[in-house]
Amino acid sequence: MIRAYLGGENDLKWFIKRIIRAVISIFLVTAISFFLIRLMPGNPMDMLYMDLIVNRRMKPEQAMEFIRGFYGLAPEGPLYVQFIDYLMNLFRGNLGRSMVYTARTPVLDLIVAMLPWTVFLLSISQTIAFSIGILLGMFLAYGKGGKFDVVTSSVCSVISGIPVYVGGALLLVTLAINLNIFPISGNYGRLVTPGWNLPFIASVLYHAALPILTYVILGFSGWAITMKNMTISVLGEDYVLAAEARGLKGRRVTMAYVGRNAILPLFTSFAISLGYAFGGALFIEQLFAYPGIGFLTWAGLTQHDYPIIQACFLITTISVIVANFVADAAYSILDPRIRLE
Amino acid sequence: MAEIKNAKLLYKSIYSSIKEPLRLIIKDKRGLFGLGVTLGFVFLATIGPLLFPIDLSVDLNKRWRSPSWEYPLGTDRYGRDMLKMVIAGAPGVLSVGATAAFVIISIGVIVGLISGLVGGKVDTALMFITDIALTIPSMVLITVLAVFIGARALDPVTLAFIMSVTAWAGLARGIRAQTLSIKERKFVEAATTLGLGKMHIILRELLPNLMNFVAINYFWSVMGAIMATVGLMFLGLIPFSQVNWGYMLNNAIASSGAGMYSWARYLLLVPVVTIILLQTGFIYLAAGLESVFNPRLRED
Helix, strand or coil: HHHHHHCCCHHHHHHHHHHHHHHHHHHHHHHHHHHHHHCCCHHHHHHHHHHHCCCCCCCCCHHHHHHHHHHHHCCCCHHHHHHHHHHHHCCCCCCCCCCCCHHHHHHHHHHHHHHHHHHHHHHHHHHHHHHHHHHHHHHHCCCCCCCCHHHHHHHHHHHCCCCHHHHHHHHHHHHHHHCCCCCCCCCCCCCCCCCCCHHHHHHHHHHHHHHHHHHHHHHHHHHHHHHHHHHHHCCCCCCHHHHHCCCCCCCHHHHHHHHHHHHHHHHHHHHHHHHHHHHHHHHHHHCCCCCCCCHHHHHHHHHHCCHHHHHHHHHHHHHHHHHHHHHHHHHHHCCCHHHHC | HHHHHHHHHHHHHHHHHHHHHHHHHHHHHHHHHHHHHHHHHHHHHCCCHCCCCCCCCCCHCCCCCCCCCCCCCCCCCCCCHHHHHHHHHHHHHHHHHHHHHHHHHHHHHHHHHHHHHHHHHHHHHHHHHHHHHHCCCHHHHHHHHHHHHCCCCCCHHHHHHHHHHHHHHHHHHHHHHHHHHHCHHHHHHHHCCCCHHHHHHHHHHHHHHHHHHHHHHHHHHHHHHHHHHHHHCCCCCCCCCCCCCHHHHHHHHHHHHHHCCCCCHHHHHHHHHHHHHHHHHHHHHHHHHHHHHHHHHCCC
């Protein structure tokens, strides 16, 4: 089926262009994460090297070996060789070891343990926010100019601009700390055993409720406004008029003609919003002490745990870039018009 | 005498160019609100700290005071004046916001203009870079950059540059699209036919027509940069000044620990209301400007 859609030469070019862009983006962020650490004056690697030699009386070779174990590469030889070493390590899944976490846990293990929690929160909350926003937006567009529309739209425009840390702090203090309805921190209670048992699942959902609520409340309003504008512009299209003139039922026109066409462009925005959501995860997971990738990033940043910062930065940016690419591709299959640009 | 006359003329020309937009903004209730709030914050940030110097000494006898004439917004858990803390936090974030927005606008306009005017391979290359900047999640990049560069020294200007690292991309795309459409208009064609130079066309024909778009985006950019800055302060990643709004938020959450003080809710409310007020002011001012530049949006 995809083959049929990829028929034309133009289309193939379009896809190749997108793939090249994604690959270059990934290469770029990888280079940033490498050079940030290597080129900073007084960079952590040199500091560690000096510390090992001066304070722990290691021999230079020993110190280099030690650093190699830490970062997966050592600060010797020309920079480009180090960079290639770094890339090779990444491909092998060697992200270095944590400097702070006990027993110098390999960073990859930490990521594998924490990433699922972030994906869990984001996938549920973004889907809910998107769905509510879409429905509300269409509803507002149909009642355009009415009292409900005017009030809701201006409330939405204010909410959509509230930074996550402000909204999250408000919800945390009122719902969790003062009213004690939700747990304050963590991803599940101490008394349950992880696994496919009911108490564990219930505890996980209970702990995830407030972070998800924060994402949803702050996220849906933006979608509602965008969807409202899209719907209004689609309502003016000839094919909607034609469908109505053909005497099709209002409900059918709403869903099949207006709704579908208005949602289409929002798919790309949805992928872009995932990027923002990852940025938001930094705040929300820190706020609710939720052990996901955002929390890990924050912990790494405050403790100057450079291998962790590097790895979290890479994982986050690469997943957003890939999500963008997938959304672009999916969108172009759903709506071939955009490949003609 | 001639100088005075010139000054008068200058004043008159500035006045007449501001008068009409100002009238339109003030006529729109939301625009007036936005303008008032924005000017209020600018006032707070510039003169406020001089009028109300902050005293950071800890005085536990004065803590948890409710609002009074002496402490209009009450005191925090160390007995410090909340209003003065809000004022002390204003210059830092506003200067970062204003500078960052300036950098964002400059890069965005230059890239967008070149892309739209030159076209061809230059356009393809610039838009390729722009698209890459758009796909990299900005908040994560900003945070990491701020911490790494901030390990050395972090002044408002450096921070402003960090804030604009990818934020220019959206604007550049917009400017390019606008340039492409304005380029085709009759008055540009007329200027070209008259043999007026390229610089004339860019400065006299294109830029004035892009100004509305730029002005609105300026305020959006200021807001974005301020919110990101406060966010970094909230995470405790950039201290930058002893008292800031992010710190106040954090402090309020810490004070509310173990449900001890219901007063903490109020402590939280002060920075939250400050931030939302500033943000709403900017949104409304931008909306007011939009109606100035786009007559179709006006209600009358």
